[in-house]
Amino acid sequence: EPLARPAFPSWLQKRSGMTKAKAMAQDMHSHVKVATTTSIRGLVTTSYHDLLHLRMLRPLQIGSPKDCAAALTIYGLTREFFTDQAPALRKPLQLDDNYWKVDGKLKHALLQELQAMSNQSMVTKRKRDAGEDYGSRRRGGRAGGGEDTGAAADEAGDVGDTGDAEGEEGGLFKGKKVAKKADKVKTTKGKPGEVDYSKCSLSGWKSQPKDAEGNDMDVRKKEKKPMLIFKYLDGHTNAVRRKVHLEDVLGPWILF
Structure with missing residues (x-):
């Protein structure tokens, strides 16, 4: 007899829809639990999701x-609450979904409003100017010398402008721009110009002891005290056992 062609299990087909609905319910509950006290079981088994769908859809219908x-x-x-999450719970219960009866213009307007609200909640970052030195500005702000750096740059700009003006008037020379002072390298002590040599010193090193012949001794190799002491009990240790014959035990009882 020919073998029957294996068929895909029917219970797995039903299970795929159940797994998808379970994932949708968990996703919806993870967002809704911020504003409600209902559990995920109450969300699925009660009419809470139906009332929530009606309340969310009512403004869009008007x-x-x-x-x-x-x-x-x-x-x-x-x-996605209208497109994926709510239909996953309403379709098995054969509930009417009035979202698909709403005009497409209102749906598009809803999408634009949601995108606008999400953009407002995002944190806006300040854009850096093209000529701004971000590294020096950040270092100056941390070290507390941001104002001094800005003042030095203003002075350099003023001197450069003055020099250019003199060069144009006299026609003999051109003024040189004063370079901005470089930040002094700070050491571990916090004082500029000083170098900390404490880490390079050998004062903390200890001399290794020597034996009678003058050879270096390894301090790490010391004589360790015994950690286990064998006790002699009745003439034998844990390693050597005394043989006891049955006659030695029963002999006194037989004679008795």
């Missing part, structure tokens, strides 16, 4: 996508 986006943001939800 033509107010901005209020709908604000309501979704309060609960930490996104547009």
Whole structure:
């Protein structure tokens, strides 16, 4: 008889949909738990998700996508709540999904409102100018000498401008710009110009003892005291056992 062709297990097909719905429920509960006290079991088994869907969808049905986006943001939800998360729970229960009956313009407006709110919540970083020296500015700010550095740069600019003006008037020479002073290298002691030689000193080294012949002795190799002392009990140790015959034990009882 010909062998039957193996078929894909039917229970795995149903399990894939259940696994997807479980993942959607967990994702939705991870966002909703910030604004509610319901558990994930209560979210799935009760009518909480149906009432939440009606409350979120109501502003969009009356033509107010901005209020709908604000309501979704309060609960930490996104547009995926209408497209993926809510249908995963409503479809097995055969509940009507009125989101797909809403006009497409309102859906697009909702998406734009959600993107605008997410952009407002993002932290804006200051853009660095093209001529700004970010490294020196940062070092100056940390060391507390940011104002001095800026003042030195202003003085250098003033001197350079003065020199250029004199060169243009007299036509004999051109003024030189004063270079900005370089930051002094700070040592471990915190005083500029000083070098800490304590780490290079050999004063902390100890001389190794020598034996009678003048050879260096290894201090690490010391005589260690015994950690285990064998005690002699009845003439034998743990290593050597005394042989006891049965006659020695039963002999006194037989004679008795």
